[in-house]
Amino acid sequence: MRNSRDYFAAIDDDRRIWLNGRLVDRVLGSEHLRGNALEIGALYDLQLREDLAGQLAYDDGATRYPAAFRPPVDAAALSARGRAYEILAEATYGFLGRSPDYLHTWVAAMNAHSDWFGEYADNVRRFHEHVKSGNLFVTHSFTNPQTDRSRELGDLVTRERPIALQYIGENSNGVRVSGARMMATSAPLADELLVMGAGRILREDDYDLGLGFSVPVGTEGLSFVCRGSYAGPDRQLARRFDEMDAVAVFDRVLIPWERVFIFSDPYKSNQFKAECGFFEHVGQQVLTRQLVKGRFLLAVGTAVAQAIGITGYPNITEKLGRISTWLDVTEACLTTAITHAEPSGPTVRPQSRSISAGLRYFNDFYPTALTMLEEIAAGGLMLTPSVEDAEEEVLETIEHYFQGATIGGLSRVQLFAIARELTGSSFGRRQSLFERYFAGEPARAYSSAFNRMDLALVRKPVDKLLTAATPVFA
Known part of the structure; x- marks a missing residue:
């Protein structure tokens, strides 16, 4: 190795x-x-x-x-x-x-x-x-x-x-x-x-x-x-x-x-x-990584909320709860894809439908989660100074005037700098674009999901009702 x-x-x-x-x-x-x-x-x-x-x-x-x-x-x-x-x-x-x-x-x-x-x-x-x-x-x-x-x-x-x-x-x-x-x-x-x-x-x-x-x-x-x-x-x-x-x-x-x-x-x-199961096999690795990344985003949002004492605000807990639910659904898709593995040559691969659903849901919600993090941190994102090579005098000022409810000034600046990188920097923007488009055009991915459906099976409930012996509208 x-x-x-x-x-x-x-x-x-x-x-x-x-x-x-x-x-x-x-x-x-x-x-x-x-x-x-x-x-x-x-x-x-x-x-x-x-x-x-x-x-x-x-x-x-x-x-x-x-x-x-x-x-x-x-x-x-x-x-x-x-x-x-x-x-x-x-x-x-x-x-x-x-x-x-x-x-x-x-x-x-x-x-x-x-x-x-x-x-x-x-x-x-x-x-x-x-x-x-x-x-x-x-x-x-x-x-x-x-x-x-x-x-x-x-x-x-x-x-x-x-x-x-x-x-x-x-x-x-x-x-x-x-x-x-x-x-x-x-x-x-x-x-x-x-x-x-x-x-x-x-x-x-x-x-x-x-x-x-x-x-x-x-x-x-x-x-x-x-x-x-x-x-x-x-x-x-x-x-x-x-x-x-x-x-x-x-x-x-x-x-x-x-x-x-x-x-x-x-x-x-x-x-x-399609023949070699690219999206299914690679999709497992991608969804696993995305879950880790999403959990980091949730951790930053939670830390920011605690740092400035707003975890008791209903609009804040709602945002963090939505992010948590997003991750729960993504994880459920990943788990289902593994437990319902499909044959693939001499091996198995994760279930295609669940991998596709997980990727699309994560990618669609990721920009929304970033917006929620931005709303949690609010104006603090614009008022975070750089402390790289800062002199002692300004460090003392930052420690006092930038302190939070549960965190010292320097630590709060470092935390908000991470939130700012995620939401407002060129790096953060590239991360968002990457998650949304690395697997191709989202519209094509949704169209592919439709094209994989067995339409006869999808229509079965309504066809059963329409062909019932007793007319629906007697």
Whole structure:
């Protein structure tokens, strides 16, 4: 099993990361990336703790592997896997949407359904073993750049200088690709980039876009253009948990044949998530993490209310009660999904309906919960000074004039600074956008829920009434 030292050594390479308009020399030397890298390294060390070994890892013969790779053969195995997700999420308060266990889960699911990949099935199996044995940090990009969404992706194809990632040639060594992929979250700190799908439904003749493969982040011809950093010295959350989002740019990158999973196949590009249980397996990890994150939000709201003595106000307790109920419903969806596990190849997967319902309910309510936290803290969010490198004289003033009902002035400032980061900072805004849109357009997700329904079964009660022997309106 890998430790933080191994991980730091692996990412200290010549990867091309553009951040704030400049090429990053070494990611661990970047003030914008180092904090998040340290958190990921801490997760690797956490997996090595002997008191957690039975929960965060499993033994396959003489070798120990991360728990996410253990094949879930029944509901009990899914539950055990979920406990590992929870421990890892609690270490980062649920803020790392791309912790290593996220894609470990998906790589394991791909392996369980490797036969579906046809002639590339062995590539999937080898990739699984590569990631599992090395405990590698994999991130992904499943969508092409937004560009002109009024046109089909296939109509934007051009081999001269592509925008959407596409095939531009091949030889005996592999497939050559050019173009870009968006939402490669945490790519600057990952070992591997997994590219699948297209983000939009491909037409049956969109062969150049029907691709799936993996490459090391430091591959020649691959670079990443990052958004601006939210990390800063006075931001307690962002400096540790700001996961960098990036666009991956491929400039005539050669993908070795042994790393190809889907080639010139629009159908498989469209269907891989459904066929391999992507949303169900990954959804369990996501819902577990979201619950931890939601509990942290509830904890902050409760602490703020207690700090300023408003827990006796009915409008405040109602807000905290609504947040608590939101989490209860989300947890119920997760529990139901596990206890009603469905067959999925040689394994089982969480029940699709409950996972989908839990994800949608959490994502819909998250912005509302943030608004409630904002209303609980109210004007205090605007009157929270920075205490980073503050002088002794002002610290004494803050301690006296910013004290609360149950908390000293400095502690209250630190607490309200966290609430402000969650509700009013660029970091907090990104967290909200991520939770709402990382799984795709919400309207499409609800439409998919409708399309999965057995309409005859749904209509059965009303059809029974309409066909009753005695007319309803005699």
